[in-house]
Amino acid sequence: MEKSRSKFPKVVVIGGGFGGIELAKHLKDKPLDVLMLDKHNYHTFQPLLYQVATGGLEADSIAFPLRKIFDGQKNFRFRIAEVTKIHPIKQTIDTTIGEIPYDYLVIATGSTTNFFGNKRVEHFSMPMKSIPEALNLRSMILQNLEEALLQPSRELREPYLNFVIVGGGPTGVELSGAIAELRNHILHKDYPELNKDEMQVYLVEGLPKVLQVMSPQASAKAEEFLKDMGVKVLTNVNVKDYDGKQITLANGKTISTHNVIWSAGVQGQVIEGVPKDSIIRGNRIQTDEFNRVKGTENIYTIGDVAAVITGETPKGHPGVAPVAIQQGKQLAKNLVRLVNNEPMQPFKYFDKGSMATVGRNKAVVDLHKFRFQGFFAWLTWMFVHLISLISFRNKVVVFINWIGSYFSYNGGARLIIRKFIREEIVNDEHLPKAED
Amino acid sequence: MEKSRSKFPKVVVIGGGFGGIELAKHLKDKPLDVLMLDKHNYHTFQPLLYQVATGGLEADSIAFPLRKIFDGQKNFRFRIAEVTKIHPIKQTIDTTIGEIPYDYLVIATGSTTNFFGNKRVEHFSMPMKSIPEALNLRSMILQNLEEALLQPSRELREPYLNFVIVGGGPTGVELSGAIAELRNHILHKDYPELNKDEMQVYLVEGLPKVLQVMSPQASAKAEEFLKDMGVKVLTNVNVKDYDGKQITLANGKTISTHNVIWSAGVQGQVIEGVPKDSIIRGNRIQTDEFNRVKGTENIYTIGDVAAVITGETPKGHPGVAPVAIQQGKQLAKNLVRLVNNEPMQPFKYFDKGSMATVGRNKAVVDLHKFRFQGFFAWLTWMFVHLISLISFRNKVVVFINWIGSYFSYNGGARLIIRKFIREEIVNDEHLPKAED
Numbered sequence: 001m002e003k004s005r006s007k008f009p010k011v012v013v014i015g016g017g018f019g020g021i022e023l024a025k026h027l028k029d030k031p032l033d034v035l036m037l038d039k040h041n042y043h044t045f046q047p048l049l050y051q052v053a054t055g056g057l058e059a060d061s062i063a064f065p066l067r068k069i070f071d072g073q074k075n076f077r078f079r080i081a082e083v084t085k086i087h088p089i090k091q092t093i094d095t096t097i098g099e100i101p102y103d104y105l106v107i108a109t110g111s112t113t114n115f116f117g118n119k120r121v122e123h124f125s126m127p128m129k130s131i132p133e134a135l136n137l138r139s140m141i142l143q144n145l146e147e148a149l150l151q152p153s154r155e156l157r158e159p160y161l162n163f164v165i166v167g168g169g170p171t172g173v174e175l176s177g178a179i180a181e182l183r184n185h186i187l188h189k190d191y192p193e194l195n196k197d198e199m200q201v202y203l204v205e206g207l208p209k210v211l212q213v214m215s216p217q218a219s220a221k222a223e224e225f226l227k228d229m230g231v232k233v234l235t236n237v238n239v240k241d242y243d244g245k246q247i248t249l250a251n252g253k254t255i256s257t258h259n260v261i262w263s264a265g266v267q268g269q270v271i272e273g274v275p276k277d278s279i280i281r282g283n284r285i286q287t288d289e290f291n292r293v294k295g296t297e298n299i300y301t302i303g304d305v306a307a308v309i310t311g312e313t314p315k316g317h318p319g320v321a322p323v324a325i326q327q328g329k330q331l332a333k334n335l336v337r338l339v340n341n342e343p344m345q346p347f348k349y350f351d352k353g354s355m356a357t358v359g360r361n362k363a364v365v366d367l368h369k370f371r372f373q374g375f376f377a378w379l380t381w382m383f384v385h386l387i388s389l390i391s392f393r394n395k396v397v398v399f400i401n402w403i404g405s406y407f408s409y410n411g412g413a414r415l416i417i418r419k420f421i422r423e424e425i426v427n428d429e430h431l432p433k434a435e436d
Numbered sequence: 437m438e439k440s441r442s443k444f445p446k447v448v449v450i451g452g453g454f455g456g457i458e459l460a461k462h463l464k465d466k467p468l469d470v471l472m473l474d475k476h477n478y479h480t481f482q483p484l485l486y487q488v489a490t491g492g493l494e495a496d497s498i499a500f501p502l503r504k505i506f507d508g509q510k511n512f513r514f515r516i517a518e519v520t521k522i523h524p525i526k527q528t529i530d531t532t533i534g535e536i537p538y539d540y541l542v543i544a545t546g547s548t549t550n551f552f553g554n555k556r557v558e559h560f561s562m563p564m565k566s567i568p569e570a571l572n573l574r575s576m577i578l579q580n581l582e583e584a585l586l587q588p589s590r591e592l593r594e595p596y597l598n599f600v601i602v603g604g605g606p607t608g609v610e611l612s613g614a615i616a617e618l619r620n621h622i623l624h625k626d627y628p629e630l631n632k633d634e635m636q637v638y639l640v641e642g643l644p645k646v647l648q649v650m651s652p653q654a655s656a657k658a659e660e661f662l663k664d665m666g667v668k669v670l671t672n673v674n675v676k677d678y679d680g681k682q683i684t685l686a687n688g689k690t691i692s693t694h695n696v697i698w699s700a701g702v703q704g705q706v707i708e709g710v711p712k713d714s715i716i717r718g719n720r721i722q723t724d725e726f727n728r729v730k731g732t733e734n735i736y737t738i739g740d741v742a743a744v745i746t747g748e749t750p751k752g753h754p755g756v757a758p759v760a761i762q763q764g765k766q767l768a769k770n771l772v773r774l775v776n777n778e779p780m781q782p783f784k785y786f787d788k789g790s791m792a793t794v795g796r797n798k799a800v801v802d803l804h805k806f807r808f809q810g811f812f813a814w815l816t817w818m819f820v821h822l823i824s825l826i827s828f829r830n831k832v833v834v835f836i837n838w839i840g841s842y843f844s845y846n847g848g849a850r851l852i853i854r855k856f857i858r859e860e861i862v863n864d865e866h867l868p869k870a871e872d
Contacts, residue, residue, distance in 0.1 A: 040851075040852065041578065041582070041850075041851065041852050042849070042851045042852075042853075058494055058495075058496040059494075059851070059853055060494040060496075060849045060851060063849065063851050063853070064849070065626075065849055065850050065851060067625075067626040067627070068625075068626065068846070068849075068850075071625050071626075071846075072625075077629070079582070079585065079586075080579075080582050080852075097586055098586075131853055132853065132854060135853070142477065143516075146477070146515070146516050149515070150515075150533055150534075189503075189504075189507050189508075190501075190503040190504065190507075191503070193513070393836070393837075393840055396836060397833060397836070400829070400832060400833070400836075401829075404829055410504070410507075413478070413496045413499065413500070413501055413504075414477075414501050414503075414504075415476075415477065415478045415495070415496055415499050415501060416476065416477050416478075416516075417478075417495055417499070417567055417568065417571070418568060418854065
């Protein structure tokens with residue numbers, strides 16, 4: 001069992017994402033002892049994962065080792081561990097490195113891909129929520145281009161060269177834009193034997209428009225940008241089935257493809273032991289205005305997995321980085337108030353706006369007072385993402401990569417370091433059959 | 437079957453290392469059709485692999501995609517493939533992507549780790565000859581430091597904190613220096629709970645000195661540098677056995693360790709079908725002075741796997757990058773001479789000297805007329821390696837990393853992107869028992 005070596009109350013933070021890091025940073029030099037657990041030893045800058053998946057950036061430029069972030073913070077410790085169960089009465093958690101006691105527990109586990117129960121789609125399509133997943137996706141894309149080279153006819157090449165991205169949120173829009181750029185600017189250089197017209201990129205969205213969360217102007221312009229780049233945007237249609245070779249849409253349309261990327265939904269990563277009636281739609285954990293889990297005394301949750309339900313926010317806040325960061329900071333202050341016997345302050349979200357990029361010179365930005373699209377939006381998007389990256393080194397490396405890509409139209413290394421091997425289906429009886 | 441689409445004679449090059457690349461580049465615009473095969477889609481700059489293994493550099497800064505090197509070279513094609521057999525009479529090769537015919541075949545497969553038949557050592561120790569191997573090694577090192585944190589006593593921490601590098605050639609010297617720097621400069625920052633004195637680095641060499649291939653001054657100074665940095669250099673002693681927990685030396689000394697890195701030897705990567713009597717010591721392929729494989733008409737070999745045996749070089753040339761590069765260039769010229777019905781020219785190696793680095797400000801350089809060690813040697817080593825890297829981007833990224841490390845004493849990201857999982861020994865009966 002991990003023992004605390006101070007007399008201060010012990011805060012255990014599960015997860016080193018935006019929220020967990022912000023919380024732990026703001027507990028520096030406070031009368032609390034912080035233990036952070038994460039299954040990885042690094043923080044992932046998720047907004048740029050799609051550039052890792054499409055070979056524009058390397059993993060290390062958007063990942064930062066958690067230990068290094070807290071160099072010199074004396075009340076902070078970190079362990080690589082997964083948490084398997086919470087015991088609220090005993091005030092301990094079961095983990096892969098043993099049982100750990102806590103005085104305050106903070107669940108900052110974030111979200112994972114939601115396939116809405118479709119096991120076949122889950123089995124055959126690619127998610128992109130972590131660095132290993134993004135690297136798998138990259139290997140798959142590049143391996144399928146290599147495979148296309150070996151096929152003797154257009155018909156046989158088709159499934160290797162059709163790319164279908166499901167979900168028209170920011171991730172789906174950014175991914176389909178990046179794959180379209182691969183097609184438009186890279187394909188003829190790296191694979192001169194392949195014909196650009198044989199490679200197709202589809203974006204499938206169930207709602208009437210892409211970027212539903214943004215302004216109507218942003219949605220319309222993003223769709224226009226995508227179409228300019230050659231992406232086939234299919235709105236108002238859901239995915240019915242995917243068997244690894246062909247995707248079937250609800251309107252009956254089929255596309256022959258080995259490349260389906262699923263960015264159509266997320267769900268909270270809940271840990272066993274959280275009170276069952278605190279878990280709401282989308283697998284999020286309901287909290288009060290202090291981010292305290294409903295039905296508990298000293299368990300808190302922040303970020304994507306948390307739903308702060310109040311009169312003003314009946315559905316909680318959107319699952320985006322600024323919410324996690326603001327909740328982490330606020331909770332740190334509240335925990336300090338708690339140990340000082342002061343009253344906690346309720347969480348208030350300050351929404352700075354949102355943005356998404358489609359490709360070179362093409363982005364959409366919604367701020368409070370300003371909405372703009374195109375080149376200046378693209379510069380804004382790059383600037384905001386650059387300054388948000390942790391560490392000077394990452395900022396410099398990403399900046400150099402972007403500058404290089406801008407001038408060469410041929411950025412990124414596109415290395416297949418580890419081959420992606422799709423899990424063989426020796427016996428697919430455990431998968432439900434396609435519906436008729 | 438891969439068909440050639442020109443009437444020019446077809447050169448198939450197996451391997452995209454230093455030799456294969458140089459050969460293919462020098463065949464640009466020549467009346468030959470080049471097909472390069474490699475199991476990876478990138479070239480590896482092997483001299484800096486040890487910095488990837490120890491977390492100082494990321495894989496992408498020393499890897500470069502082969503397709504990009506040959507952008508625009510019209511007589512060049514590349515395929516990811518492994519070659520399983522050569523049929524010299526039919527003039528075809530069997531590969532993982534089918535049978536491929538050739539007019540000229542060039543074997544540039546390089547070398548792999550040589551465990552000298554010790555299956556137990558091979559099973560339990562880590563090689564470092566490729567990027568996936570270097571990344572595995574990095575994950576293992578970092579995971580064992582994490583594991584040490586969880587152990588309650590010094591005795592239980594010991595095997596996780598003892599590092600044994602076997603083989604005192606340039607790779608072994610550079611690796612032990614880099615791990616010693618991790619201990620001296622990083623450990624107290626990333627793992628303040630661990631005591632530096634509990635981490636030990638051993639370098640084991642069977643010969644009386646390290647860097648046997650270099651001058652006596654270089655060997656002596658390298659050993660002095662290593663000792664200054666706290667490395668325990670054990671010379672004149674071979675490894676007898678390693679069972680994954682304890683390494684036993686020929687003199688009876690044992691060291692409790694989960695970290696054994698094997699850099700004690702290499703052997704050529706020979707492909708089935710090469711005439712048996714051309715294969716000599718160290719699994720190298722004997723050639724004449726034109727790099728033509730003994731007993732064949734149109735099969736050539738260059739680089740680490742080749743042994744150009746003449747009166748002047750009865751054992752062939754050393755397995756280093758400059759030899760491969762010079763052989764690649766010379767063979768390209770000779771193949772052009774062949775198709776023009778001109779006589780080939782024999783290969784002559786121009787030895788520019790050799791160098792190795794031990795750590796910050798500590799390197800040894802042997803040139804023709806000059807031998808020097810220390811700070812200026814270290815600058816020379818960095819300069820030569822920087823300019824040898826392929827692509828401007830890689831030069832810039834490595835340079836920034838080195839500058840950053842120099843000033844911060846805390847370079848590199850040390851990410852565990854993919855966990856290293858040691859193959860479980862469910863049944864180790866297939867491994868020979870330790871000798872008594």
